[in-house]
Structure formats: C-alpha cells, structure tokens
Amino acid sequence: MTMPHMGDLVAEMLAQSGVDAVFGMPGGQTTALHDGISRRSNRIRHVLMRDERNAAYAADAYARLTGKPGVCDVTVGPGANLLPAGFLEAMNASIPMIGIVGEVPLDWLQLRDKGIASQGFDQLSFFKTCTKESWLVPSVTALPDILRTAFRVATSPRPGPVAVIIPHDIFDADWDGISPPPLVDDRTVRMPYLRSTAPADGIAQAAALIRRAKRPALVCGGGVHGSDAAQVVTDFADRLGGLVVTSLSGKGSVPETRDYAAGVLNPLGSWAAIELVQEADLIIWCGSKVSQNTGMNWTLPKPDQASITIDCDPLEHGRTFRPTVPLLGDVREIVLALHKALGPQPERPDWAARIAEVKATGERQKAEEVASESVPIQPPRVMAELARRLGEDDIVVSDASFSAGWIAGYIPAKVPGRQFLFARGQGGLGYSVPGAIGAAETRPGTRIVTVAGDGAFSYTVGELATQAQFRQRVVNVVLNNGRLGWIQLWQEIFFKNVQSAMLETDTTRPGFAAAAEALGLKGFTVDTPDQIGPALDAAFAHDGPSVVEVRIDDRATPIHSFKRRMREGADKPRPRPGTVYKLREWKVSPDI
Structure with missing residues (x-):
C-alpha cells in the first residue's frame, strides 16, 4: 500500500463533508485522489464516467436531489476543457458543484503556453469565466483551507459551481494524516449555507x-x-x-x-x-x-x-x-x-x-392529443402512458428542447418536492442520460426515467454503458423523429423550410434500442400506439437500465405559438440583415 498523500486529505475532507459519490474520469495528475477515495470506499465511492462533460451533468443531478455539492473530478487539459457545459448549467441554475481539477506541477506553470508542457493551458483564467469562483492551490498548507472555502462558496446564496485546481506535485505530496488537518465546516455541507429573512x-x-x-x-x-x-x-x-x-x-x-x-x-x-x-x-x-x-x-x-x-x-x-x-x-x-x-x-x-x-379548456385540448391513435405516434400519448406508471418516489430527468415541454405539460407533479430535473440553466442537449446516473446514485433502487429526443440522446449515448455497469434502474425514453425537431420547425416557419436539421434520411435510420442492447441494456422499439404500454411495462419491470425508442411525428411540438402558426399556415418572412430587434423595457410594478 502506498504512503498517505494529499489525495488522501482531499478524499477525507470530501467524506467528512458528506460527499458519498464523486463523478469523473481519472488521469495521471489526479491518481492520488482516486487512491485516497479507494482507501475510504465504505464512506465515499467514485463513479467512472465515459466523458468529463457528463461527469459535471451527473454531479449536477446529484446536487439537485441531495442539496449537497455535486463533486466531479477531471485531469488537466483535455479533461478540464470539457467541464464548462456542466458548469454553466449549474451556474445559471444555481446548483452547488465542486470540480476537482488536475494541473501540471507548480514549477511547470511557466511552460504551459502553446502546449510545451503536455496538456497544459491557463486553466485558472479559463474556469473563472464559468464558475462562481476558481482557485489554483499554491501549496500543500493552503489546500484544506481552499477546499473549505470551495464548499462555503458553492453552497452560499446564490449557490453555484466552483473549481479547485490542484497541481500534480501537491496532489502527490506526502501527508501524515495530521498536518495540515482535514478540518471541515459542517454548515457548508448542504445548500443553503446560511438562511436569512426579510425585514x-x-x-x-x-x-x-x-x-x-x-x-x-x-x-x-x-x-x-x-x-x-x-x-x-x-x-x-x-x-x-x-x-x-x-x-x-x-x-x-x-x-x-x-x-x-x-x-x-x-x-x-x-x-x-x-x-x-x-x-x-x-x-x-x-x-x-x-x-x-x-x-x-x-x-x-x-x-x-x-x-x-x-x-x-x-x-x-x-x-x-x-x-x-x-x-x-x-x-x-x-x-x-x-x-x-x-x-x-x-x-x-x-x-x-x-x-x-x-384549466378545463386546456385539459380538453390535451385529452384529444393523448387519445390520438395516429402513426407516427404523438408524444402526448407516450407521456400519458408514462404518467400512469410513475410512482411518487420515481425521478424524471428531462433533456433539453421539446422533451422538457412534453414532460412539463403531460406528466403532473403529484407531490411537493424535486421529482423532476430539467436542464434549464443552459438548456444544452445531452443532460438526461448522465443526469440519470447522478440521480440514481442519490437513491439506490429508485427508478429513474429519462425523456430525450434522438438529437439529445445522440450526445451522450455512450454513457448508457455507465448505467449498465452500475445496474442502475433507469428507463431511457427516446422520442425519435429523425430530426432536430425544434430547429426543423423554426426553419420551416421562419426561414421557408431550410433543411439542415435532418438526423436521418431514407437510407439511414439509427436504432437506439439496438445500440442499447449492444451496450448491455434492454432495448425496446415502439412504432404504434398499442406498443407503448407493453414496452414501458417491460422496461419498468427490468431490474437494470433500458431504452424505449418511440418513433414519433416529426411535426409534433409542445410550443403553443408553433402549433398556432402551423394551424393557421402563417409564414413569418425571414429577418433581413441589419434588422433591429426591440429591447425589453424595464418596468416599475404598481401598487394595488
């Protein structure tokens, strides 16, 4: 067994702070952290992701469901530069997150420019653009104080992501378990760090x-x-x-x-x-x-x-x-x-x-959509079938684009609490599959359901292997219309049918259910409304992850203005170059 090192100190402080899962991808510069976590496997575990960006998304979902900072780890350079998508999601959505980032040794810092030090670049400046705060650890003695500060900043109003950048030589430095001491602040283990009220x-x-x-x-x-x-x-x-x-x-x-x-x-x-x-x-x-x-x-x-x-x-x-x-x-x-x-x-x-x-008028409109027997399938029909099978403890993870609307409008929240996770800080595609991994780690045995379009699902399909590796009870519903649906309708309505949003043609038709089977999951393909229920029943009964791929109408949309324009046949002319858009007006709210 190796001698204790500063990776042990970081792992010990994370465990004492109540962090029981870290999501990430190891590298040579961060191996000390992984060694430290492995010595404490009864208190803290590492979830190996297939992509560092997805580590941040998983940490984000973990934080939303626990209130604790989601922790992700990446190595220097190519690992670090994939984190901003998740950091910006957490930043705009006020989600506490701590990124543990590897770095070249301290005395190499002057050699990072133009890649002379392998993988190196100015990570501190980079992360300051997409976090609440970022720190480069300058010494062994400073590390515990910076980590304590990271928890405080991440959980304090307004919560958000922070980055702790730890040079390779500091990570590998010997630690005797005593000095510096691994002291934590128990007030900062969960958001909000402090509560206040109005006068x-x-x-x-x-x-x-x-x-x-x-x-x-x-x-x-x-x-x-x-x-x-x-x-x-x-x-x-x-x-x-x-x-x-x-x-x-x-x-x-x-x-x-x-x-x-x-x-x-x-x-x-x-x-x-x-x-x-x-x-x-x-x-x-x-x-x-x-x-x-x-x-x-x-x-x-x-x-x-x-x-x-x-x-x-x-x-x-x-x-x-x-x-x-x-x-x-x-x-x-x-x-x-x-x-x-x-x-x-x-x-x-x-x-x-x-x-x-x-409300009654709106429900009548939705009832007509839910009852549709059309082929290709209408998404409201799928959502209604899902809603009937969801329990009060189940978690629904939405991807971006139309999926958020289908969930929002057709799967009701039945109890108070965060049962639904939406990637709305950035609205970036690819959140749902890694988000489900983070959600599953917070509640072992709880069923997690994701809903994504085929465009979003394509971003992170490789993380299905992670769901399979950890035998997570995730039902991934893919609404496959062969298009980037939002963009296709935007092009059709506003730009007279420019067709650059097609994900498949008559000669290509990716099969996500088949891909799931190849990665160790159960896969189900749904082409007609009568197949939805049996496929969902089989997926819900499976003690592991699955993918239910549903072929849907490529003109289906939850956006009410799009629906109206398509009903009316309205066509807004393409904005001319140089068009000046009216700025929003700052308003003063009156008294009653």
Missing part, C-alpha cells in the same frame, strides 16, 4: 398587498427547491386562494393536482398557465429569476400587475423590473414569515372559477 416591515407590506389582491398569482422557480421549501410553499399556496404556476425548474413546488395549480409557465409549458397569469393583478415571484422563458420574453409582469419578489440574491430584485415589494432572503424563511403574517384571506370565488374554466 418585518417588508413582510407586512407584502402581506397587506396580498390581502388587497383580487387575482393573486404565485410563480415558483427553482429557488423553491434550492431552499428545500416545497412543502412550506404548498402550505402557503393552500391558504393563498390564488393561481399557482411554476417554471420548469420549479415544477413540483406544489402538487399540480391542486385546483389552483395550472402547470408550467413557459412557451412550451401549460397553455392554461400562460393564459391565466396574464389576468393576475398581483404576481408573487418566489425563487424565480424571471428569465426570458418564465417571463414570457419579459412581457411579465405587465405594467398594471403589482409584484412581490422573493429571492436570496439581491441582484435579482430589479433586474428586469422594479417590484412593488422586494423580499430579500431565503425562500423558506420568507414564505414561513409571510404565511404567519397573512391573516385571514378574503374569498376569491370569481378567480377560482376562472382558473377552473381555463
């Missing part, structure tokens, strides 16, 4: 504004889950007597089976949510950054809508509009305080009736 007068102003509202709406974002506040928010929503919608990342903040819940507010989300939020006289933005999609291209809030913002980041209170009442602090603490200050709520029967009316 009492702000809470009172917000409560008074809510009482005056005739048509209040609550918009829940991913910050609800980041604060572990879904049950608290559900209790508040039960009392509010108003509309509740969520962002994609906020799905599950309240059960969507409640009468007041209208689904996901997003161009590819719920039609009822989009319609109803326009009619609110007060919008409470709860843990939502009011992004382009949740803010419906920043048309929300409307000039006549009062607003309350609840967020731990002071820079979010006024980014695109000035709220009537800003409440700075932790979502859970503020909602608890609001709930206590609210007092008896006025009856709002007209608003409740309107919510029920619009």
Whole structure:
C-alpha cells in the first residue's frame, strides 16, 4: 500500500463533508485522489464516467436531489476543457458543484503556453469565466483551507459551481494524516449555507398587498427547491386562494393536482398557465429569476400587475423590473414569515372559477392529443402512458428542447418536492442520460426515467454503458423523429423550410434500442400506439437500465405559438440583415 498523500486529505475532507459519490474520469495528475477515495470506499465511492462533460451533468443531478455539492473530478487539459457545459448549467441554475481539477506541477506553470508542457493551458483564467469562483492551490498548507472555502462558496446564496485546481506535485505530496488537518465546516455541507429573512416591515407590506389582491398569482422557480421549501410553499399556496404556476425548474413546488395549480409557465409549458397569469393583478415571484422563458420574453409582469419578489440574491430584485415589494432572503424563511403574517384571506370565488374554466379548456385540448391513435405516434400519448406508471418516489430527468415541454405539460407533479430535473440553466442537449446516473446514485433502487429526443440522446449515448455497469434502474425514453425537431420547425416557419436539421434520411435510420442492447441494456422499439404500454411495462419491470425508442411525428411540438402558426399556415418572412430587434423595457410594478 502506498504512503498517505494529499489525495488522501482531499478524499477525507470530501467524506467528512458528506460527499458519498464523486463523478469523473481519472488521469495521471489526479491518481492520488482516486487512491485516497479507494482507501475510504465504505464512506465515499467514485463513479467512472465515459466523458468529463457528463461527469459535471451527473454531479449536477446529484446536487439537485441531495442539496449537497455535486463533486466531479477531471485531469488537466483535455479533461478540464470539457467541464464548462456542466458548469454553466449549474451556474445559471444555481446548483452547488465542486470540480476537482488536475494541473501540471507548480514549477511547470511557466511552460504551459502553446502546449510545451503536455496538456497544459491557463486553466485558472479559463474556469473563472464559468464558475462562481476558481482557485489554483499554491501549496500543500493552503489546500484544506481552499477546499473549505470551495464548499462555503458553492453552497452560499446564490449557490453555484466552483473549481479547485490542484497541481500534480501537491496532489502527490506526502501527508501524515495530521498536518495540515482535514478540518471541515459542517454548515457548508448542504445548500443553503446560511438562511436569512426579510425585514418585518417588508413582510407586512407584502402581506397587506396580498390581502388587497383580487387575482393573486404565485410563480415558483427553482429557488423553491434550492431552499428545500416545497412543502412550506404548498402550505402557503393552500391558504393563498390564488393561481399557482411554476417554471420548469420549479415544477413540483406544489402538487399540480391542486385546483389552483395550472402547470408550467413557459412557451412550451401549460397553455392554461400562460393564459391565466396574464389576468393576475398581483404576481408573487418566489425563487424565480424571471428569465426570458418564465417571463414570457419579459412581457411579465405587465405594467398594471403589482409584484412581490422573493429571492436570496439581491441582484435579482430589479433586474428586469422594479417590484412593488422586494423580499430579500431565503425562500423558506420568507414564505414561513409571510404565511404567519397573512391573516385571514378574503374569498376569491370569481378567480377560482376562472382558473377552473381555463384549466378545463386546456385539459380538453390535451385529452384529444393523448387519445390520438395516429402513426407516427404523438408524444402526448407516450407521456400519458408514462404518467400512469410513475410512482411518487420515481425521478424524471428531462433533456433539453421539446422533451422538457412534453414532460412539463403531460406528466403532473403529484407531490411537493424535486421529482423532476430539467436542464434549464443552459438548456444544452445531452443532460438526461448522465443526469440519470447522478440521480440514481442519490437513491439506490429508485427508478429513474429519462425523456430525450434522438438529437439529445445522440450526445451522450455512450454513457448508457455507465448505467449498465452500475445496474442502475433507469428507463431511457427516446422520442425519435429523425430530426432536430425544434430547429426543423423554426426553419420551416421562419426561414421557408431550410433543411439542415435532418438526423436521418431514407437510407439511414439509427436504432437506439439496438445500440442499447449492444451496450448491455434492454432495448425496446415502439412504432404504434398499442406498443407503448407493453414496452414501458417491460422496461419498468427490468431490474437494470433500458431504452424505449418511440418513433414519433416529426411535426409534433409542445410550443403553443408553433402549433398556432402551423394551424393557421402563417409564414413569418425571414429577418433581413441589419434588422433591429426591440429591447425589453424595464418596468416599475404598481401598487394595488
């Protein structure tokens, strides 16, 4: 057995911080870390990924479900330069992550330029562009303090990814197990690092504004889950007597089976949510950054809508509009305080009736899509079959593009909590398969379901081998239309049918179910609606990973504006070079 080294110190500090899984790819410069983890296999394990980018995605899913920083490790150079996709996803979605990054020895640093030191480049400058903070460890004695700082920064409001870059000679340096000591801060093992609440007068102003509202709406974002506040928010929503919608990342903040819940507010989300939020006289933005999609291209809030913002980041209170009442602090603490200050709520029967009316119209539209017997298959039919088989403990991992919309609109969240994972920080293709690996590591034995288009699935199909290696209970549903569906319709509607989004032709038809079988998974191919149920039943019964490939209509879309344009046959002319697009307007929300 080798003598203890600084890789042991890093592994020990990770284990003491509650990290029980590290996702990554070893290299010569990081072998000391892997040796340290192997000595502590009863407390911490390493999950070998096939691609470093996927290690970050797996760590991201791990963090979303546990609240603990997801940890990924990569070697210097070619390993390190694949991390930014996952880091940017975590950065924009406020997910705590720690990247342990290898580096050339300290006295080689001046030799990195132009590749003179094999694999070397300026990693510190590189990672500072896509993390909350990054550090190059300068000495053995500095390493434990930097690692403690990494946990604090990753979990503190606003959570996000950090990079700890450790030179080869520091990793390999001897460690006696005593000096430097592997001290950790137990306050930083889970987000949020510290909780705060808004001043009492702000809470009172917000409560008074809510009482005056005739048509209040609550918009829940991913910050609800980041604060572990879904049950608290559900209790508040039960009392509010108003509309509740969520962002994609906020799905599950309240059960969507409640009468007041209208689904996901997003161009590819719920039609009822989009319609109803326009009619609110007060919008409470709860843990939502009011992004382009949740803010419906920043048309929300409307000039006549009062607003309350609840967020731990002071820079979010006024980014695109000035709220009537800003409440700075932790979502859970503020909602608890609001709930206590609210007092008896006025009856709002007209608003409740309107919510029920619009939701019923939307449900009738969805029922027609779900009942379709057409071939190729309509995705809503697939989602309905999935929804019937999902248990309350099952986790659904969405890929980007249309998959997010199919899940959002047709698989309801039945209980409060983070049961749905959406890659919305960047919206990059390829999240679902590695995300499922990270999700499965948090809850051994729990079923994980992924939904991806064939374009997204192609990005990370090699990680199916990882699912097979670890015998994870993952059902991967591939909605295969042979196209990059969003791009194809965008080209057709706005650019008069430019065809560069075709993934297959009459002579090529990739088979993902067959590829899954070759990688050690069960594979099922579905061509007609009557085959969906039996294939899903077989996949759900399998004690291991599987792929269910469904051939779907290449013109199916969850985006309501696309549906409308195709129904109407409308054709927007191609934007001319030099077109000036109108900037969004910064608004001031009124009082009621």
